[in-house]
Amino acid sequence: MMYRPICRHFAVFALLLASLCLACSLVAQPPAPKPAAPSPWMNASLSPDERADLVLKEMTLDEKVALLHGVGMPTDDPVTPENAPSNRGVGYAVGVPRLGIPGIDMSDAAYGVRSSGINGRYSTALPANVAAAASWDVDAAYEYGALIGRELRAQGFNMSLGGGVNITREPRNGRTFEYLGEDSVLAGTLVAKLIEGTQSAHVIGDLKHYALNDQESGRTAVDIAIGKRAARESDLLAFEIAVTKGHPAAVMCSYNRVNGDFACENDYLLNQVLKKSWKFPGFVISDWGATHSTEKASAAGLDNEQPGDFFFNAKFKAAVQAGRISTAELDEHVHRILRSMFAAGVIDHPRQRSVIDPFAGFETARKIEEGGIVLLKNEKAALPLNAAKLNRIVVIGSHSDVGMISGGGSAQVDPIGGNAIKPAGKGATHWQEEIWFPSSPLKAIQARAPKATVTYDPGTDPAAAATAAKNADIAIVFAYEWESEGMDLPNLSLPHHQDELIAAVAAANPRTIVVLETGTPVTMPWVNAPAAILEAWFAGSDGASAVGNVLFGTVNPSGKLPNTFPKSEADLPHPTVTQPPPESDHFDGPASPEQWAKGLPPFPVAYNEGVKVGYKWYDAEKKPVLFPFGFGLSYTTYAYSDLKVTPGATVKVTFTLANTGARAGAEIAEVYAALPAAAQEPPKRLVGFAKVKLDAKAKQTVTVEIDPKYLSIFDEAKNDWSLLPGDYTILVGGSSQDLPLKATINVK
Numbered sequence: 001m002m003y004r005p006i007c008r009h010f011a012v013f014a015l016l017l018a019s020l021c022l023a024c025s026l027v028a029q030p031p032a033p034k035p036a037a038p039s040p041w042m043n044a045s046l047s048p049d050e051r052a053d054l055v056l057k058e059m060t061l062d063e064k065v066a067l068l069h070g071v072g073m074p075t076d077d078p079v080t081p082e083n084a085p086s087n088r089g090v091g092y093a094v095g096v097p098r099l100g101i102p103g104i105d106m107s108d109a110a111y112g113v114r115s116s117g118i119n120g121r122y123s124t125a126l127p128a129n130v131a132a133a134a135s136w137d138v139d140a141a142y143e144y145g146a147l148i149g150r151e152l153r154a155q156g157f158n159m160s161l162g163g164g165v166n167i168t169r170e171p172r173n174g175r176t177f178e179y180l181g182e183d184s185v186l187a188g189t190l191v192a193k194l195i196e197g198t199q200s201a202h203v204i205g206d207l208k209h210y211a212l213n214d215q216e217s218g219r220t221a222v223d224i225a226i227g228k229r230a231a232r233e234s235d236l237l238a239f240e241i242a243v244t245k246g247h248p249a250a251v252m253c254s255y256n257r258v259n260g261d262f263a264c265e266n267d268y269l270l271n272q273v274l275k276k277s278w279k280f281p282g283f284v285i286s287d288w289g290a291t292h293s294t295e296k297a298s299a300a301g302l303d304n305e306q307p308g309d310f311f312f313n314a315k316f317k318a319a320v321q322a323g324r325i326s327t328a329e330l331d332e333h334v335h336r337i338l339r340s341m342f343a344a345g346v347i348d349h350p351r352q353r354s355v356i357d358p359f360a361g362f363e364t365a366r367k368i369e370e371g372g373i374v375l376l377k378n379e380k381a382a383l384p385l386n387a388a389k390l391n392r393i394v395v396i397g398s399h400s401d402v403g404m405i406s407g408g409g410s411a412q413v414d415p416i417g418g419n420a421i422k423p424a425g426k427g428a429t430h431w432q433e434e435i436w437f438p439s440s441p442l443k444a445i446q447a448r449a450p451k452a453t454v455t456y457d458p459g460t461d462p463a464a465a466a467t468a469a470k471n472a473d474i475a476i477v478f479a480y481e482w483e484s485e486g487m488d489l490p491n492l493s494l495p496h497h498q499d500e501l502i503a504a505v506a507a508a509n510p511r512t513i514v515v516l517e518t519g520t521p522v523t524m525p526w527v528n529a530p531a532a533i534l535e536a537w538f539a540g541s542d543g544a545s546a547v548g549n550v551l552f553g554t555v556n557p558s559g560k561l562p563n564t565f566p567k568s569e570a571d572l573p574h575p576t577v578t579q580p581p582p583e584s585d586h587f588d589g590p591a592s593p594e595q596w597a598k599g600l601p602p603f604p605v606a607y608n609e610g611v612k613v614g615y616k617w618y619d620a621e622k623k624p625v626l627f628p629f630g631f632g633l634s635y636t637t638y639a640y641s642d643l644k645v646t647p648g649a650t651v652k653v654t655f656t657l658a659n660t661g662a663r664a665g666a667e668i669a670e671v672y673a674a675l676p677a678a679a680q681e682p683p684k685r686l687v688g689f690a691k692v693k694l695d696a697k698a699k700q701t702v703t704v705e706i707d708p709k710y711l712s713i714f715d716e717a718k719n720d721w722s723l724l725p726g727d728y729t730i731l732v733g734g735s736s737q738d739l740p741l742k743a744t745i746n747v748k
């Protein structure tokens, strides 16, 4: 009986205690903190420049200098707090965490996100950039860049190191597959779209390698000699178009020297041209190890050293403290980096890791490849193949039973499951190793000809392959040439006796089809022998489906060459690629910062051909070519008529384009201009183009507007573009050597 009151008393006591405690806690509790006012620079209604200045005001000297350099190569390092949020790329610049400014996490991303396999991730391999160039399709270029942007973000990166636009001045350059061909207007227009696409995903876009980095041999030592006019009208024009139309947040300066100075400490290239003349508001980042000085590089316009900090480090801080680098100069670098981060949206839209959509990636890669495959030859309508009429098909060469080749170096994308060729490795790929994507042409062909017997011959023994071809209705030979950063091609011939293989197979079976997997033009001593030739480039994650669709006519080929295929190497402006002397021949550059400050001994390469790059060279020198720039066949035919050229601030070129055949297709209409004789230019230059889809028998009026700069010359005395008075002939057609429409306008 006693316990209840006690209990009750206890309960009352407990209740009292609890309320007392609650009251105490209420009294003792500090007032809830007010939500912190957002930093003023987070006001998105301010311009990127205003926002950058607000951050800059709050930064210490150490924080400023920290933003000007990298912290090493995250790919090579163990996981650290810096690289943990991303998939470990190749460069990292610490942000200003105290002020909520994130680090810049960079990955190579030429034709897809590099180094994914290292962490067991997957990214889409698009067809090589040169294939996108062969599509001449601005929408495809945008989608190309947008996919890269999305996948970078999904892997935790907020900066792309794609955007290569060095024009193909030297077709043996080992990186031609990463670039967009030999013409500045085509390459610049497409890379601008690609960068726009990448930046649409709130990723900092990059344009590289600025400039005249047109050979890999001795790339860190070579000194390119070229006149200002020739440079501005050729290599630099591609960059100018990209900067002014694509608005990249960053530009990467290259390894080589130009007219005596390293590109990353070249006042003419960085300050005078890029920043002053083109009004580039973004930041200049060095290629990996391309910085050679502190004060000189800073004064010349370099804003960020990567991947480490040999020069833009304590030495930079000391130079500022000693007054050798002004605070204004330091602030200018920091401002450019910060404003670019705001402009690209990496601060307002923090990166967020997510899973990429591989199926959508395959679809995009396939479509871009389908638009970029070039049909070079098609005798007696050998293509498209009619599966119903084929009993025996032999597929020969290039590991076409299991895969398709890809481009190497820092552009390399890791295929799912590793290299398709033995010894297969899961995940990561290795530097300068031939990597074959597991996209099997043999399976793609069999799937499209289910009733036929489709066999495979490795092509290693031309005689055996010829016998196999003899016994088949048709033979499809796949031939390849692998390319990689860090090396040039010894010549333009197909390697591994493939010329011999093709000749033997085509001699055994006139219904031979050759499919090329190359990143650059090759010579074809056998060109007359096969019935059909397709250039499929490095075809990406789903290349085999694209090739299958073109071979069997599900897709009508519509690509055109972004590079001239010469008849022989003897016809190139330079008979050979100039090789570095032994003391300059170290791919990785010197071993220590001291040696690096000096750089490797320079060796000269003079671009005496000047503006005459690609077709401009062959036209001017009257050299016949194997397949001209802008050339590509279709399964239908097109006709051009009714040219009207309307002069004005922007010249308007209007014409009628008709599909005269029985299949729907897409025609790339090309517009060239021949300048007045006084301009002393090569016979013609590309000034515009349009890719037009047309149903069978349909026609359309097409208008192409010409940017006046494309009709101008670069006047060195004025240091500006100049439209000369005189007669300009406008030529329109489907290839640089097939221009049926012609009209002349006079410029006063």
Ligand code: BGC
Residues within 6 Å of the ligand: 090, 108, 161, 208, 209, 287, 288, 410
């Ligand atoms: C290449 C660049 C690349 C960088 C980082 C350099 O060797 O030239 O294109 O972005 O490495 O991997």
